[in-house]
Amino acid sequence: MKNIKTSASILSADMINLENVIKQLEECNIDMLHFDVMDGVFVKNITFGIPILKAIRKKTNLFLDVHLMIIDPIKYIKQFAEAGADLITFHLESNSDPIETLKCIHSYGIQSGIVIKPNTPYEEVLPYLPYSDVVLVMTVEPGFGGQSFMENMMEKVNALSSYIEKNNLKTKIEVDGGINDKTSSIAVSAGAEILVAGSYLFNHKDKSAAVEALKSIS
Ligand code: DX5
Numbered sequence: 001m002k003n004i005k006t007s008a009s010i011l012s013a014d015m016i017n018l019e020n021v022i023k024q025l026e027e028c029n030i031d032m033l034h035f036d037v038m039d040g041v042f043v044k045n046i047t048f049g050i051p052i053l054k055a056i057r058k059k060t061n062l063f064l065d066v067h068l069m070i071i072d073p074i075k076y077i078k079q080f081a082e083a084g085a086d087l088i089t090f091h092l093e094s095n096s097d098p099i100e101t102l103k104c105i106h107s108y109g110i111q112s113g114i115v116i117k118p119n120t121p122y123e124e125v126l127p128y129l130p131y132s133d134v135v136l137v138m139t140v141e142p143g144f145g146g147q148s149f150m151e152n153m154m155e156k157v158n159a160l161s162s163y164i165e166k167n168n169l170k171t172k173i174e175v176d177g178g179i180n181d182k183t184s185s186i187a188v189s190a191g192a193e194i195l196v197a198g199s200y201l202f203n204h205k206d207k208s209a210a211v212e213a214l215k216s217i218s
């Protein structure tokens with residue numbers, strides 16, 4: 001039985017009350033905090049960056065899962081690592097060399113991961129799995145929270161899961177986009193181990209119950 005982890009995407013959180021939001025997350029058994037960085041170039045949206053991550057790091061010991069949706073991630077790895085990231089994931093479709101970027105992330109003693117967008121075939125990421133702690137399969141088009149889960153991405157999750165097992169790799173599969181109490185089961189059955197949830201979690205008053213629902217596989 002896999003150890004399912006949940007990562008709360010604060011993209012949908014009340015930004016002005018971030019300190020309280022983080023306190024609530026700490027109390028509800030969440031495993032990670034998912035931090036979506038968008039540059040308005042790689043995706044059609046702009047969010048937050050290094051100063052906010054640094055401020056969050058000062059307030060919590062939660063594992064910080066940083067998802068870079070930026071055009072040239074390698075340029076900013078040092079700053080995100082020094083700001084307190086525990087895991088940095090970046091897109092295969094970005095302009096940075098994947099191996100160089102993965103090595104650069106590891107040089108700061110933190111975990112690394114590579115992300116693929118819905119239109120990218122899973123085969124393209126296979127050469128990088130031995131260097132990645134995490135492979136993140138987007139289950140929506142990156143850019144915005146609150147979109148619907150793309151169930152057809154589960155073919156990729158299944159294929160990656162078999163490949164990882166067959167090759168005795170340690171890479172964990174993360175899914176991001178449209179995760180709720182129903183789609184979480186679908187993703188876990190396909191082989192996902194880290195579930196990112198944004199709007200589902202923040203639309204729920206009882207966050208502990210929401211986290212439990214994400215982890216309980218029907
Ligand atoms: C989308 C982001 C996601 C997003 C998930 O580009 O990478 O992390 O916040 O939000 P929900 O869970 O609402 O789909």
Ligand code: ZN
Nearest residue numbers: 034036067176
């Ligand atoms: Zn994300």
